[in-house]
Amino acid sequence: MAQDAEDGPDFLDVEQHGWDLNSPLYNNNTSRPPMNQEEFDKRFCYRTPRSSNILKERASALLRYYYRPCLSSRSMTNFFLNLFPILQWLPNYEWKNWFASDIVGGIVTGVMHVPQGIAYAQLAGVDAVVGLYTSFFPPLIYMFFGTSRHNSIGSFAVVALMSNVAMNRLFDAREELSNNFNNASDSNPSPLSPIIVSSTLACCIGLVTLAMGILRLDMISTYFSDQVKLN
Incomplete structure (x- = not known):
């Protein structure tokens, strides 16, 4: 106990600092009448903060x-x-050290995307050439807007299956509607095709994604589980 007292801070010398403990600032037995919150706010001109929208x-x-x-x-x-991050990294690109390795990596990635794009096109219910287009054009666009050196842009199995489900649901509903109106279906054949539906679906999803990017809604992805992000 004595050791704790020795290690503790020294008592303040009131006379040395010139503090008057009889002042109303330190005196608990002051003659000031008690006040409630409303009287206190009125006396000291309290201003209510504005409600933030x-x-x-x-x-x-x-x-x-x-x-x-x-x-x-x-x-x-x-x-x-x-x-456009390409304006930053392209002038600083080390052609002698990186170009040969990037060419080899691009060829390997391209060879992998050919069968993968064809297979995923079959899953989506569209022609095989559409899968090749899907594997070819996105990396070109990502070159201007992307920042990752190791990212491989291409088709995705789950997205292909979901696109096929959406197309089948639309075609089934249209076929059922055509069966109810046989005369109209005979005179006006359906102009819809899998490529039209998939292109419209991709365009709508792209517009929604663009709007979310403009509105800075990327924070929503932090609430998604890893299973939703990966699968």
Whole structure:
């Protein structure tokens, strides 16, 4: 106990610091009448904080995010450099050290995507050439907007199966409707085809994804489980 007292801090010298303990600031037995919260707020001119509108704040933050690059040429340059990362890494690309390895990796990835694209096209219920297009064009677009050196863009088995399910559901509903109106179906054959349905579905999903990116809704993915993200 004595050891604890020795290790503890020294008592403050009130006289040395010139503190007056009889002052109303330290005196608990002051003659000030008690006050409730309302009287206290009225006496000291308390101002009620404004109620914040979350949607309005998010909209203002979104507008600031998009008009801030227009305030200066440097901000505009940084905005386009972030939007098109190829403008940053291509001038700094080490051709002597990386080009040969990247060519070999591209050939291996391309050879792998040929049978994979054909197989996934069959799963989606479209022609095999569509799977080759799906494996060829996305990497070209990703080259301008992507930042990963090791990412391989291509078709996906689960997405192909889900597209096939959506097409079959649409064709079944249209066939049932045509059976109820035989005369109309005979005179007006159905213009729908698997490629039209899959293209429309891909376009709609792309527009939704673009809108979510513009609205900065990428935080929603943090609430998805790993099974949903991977499968």
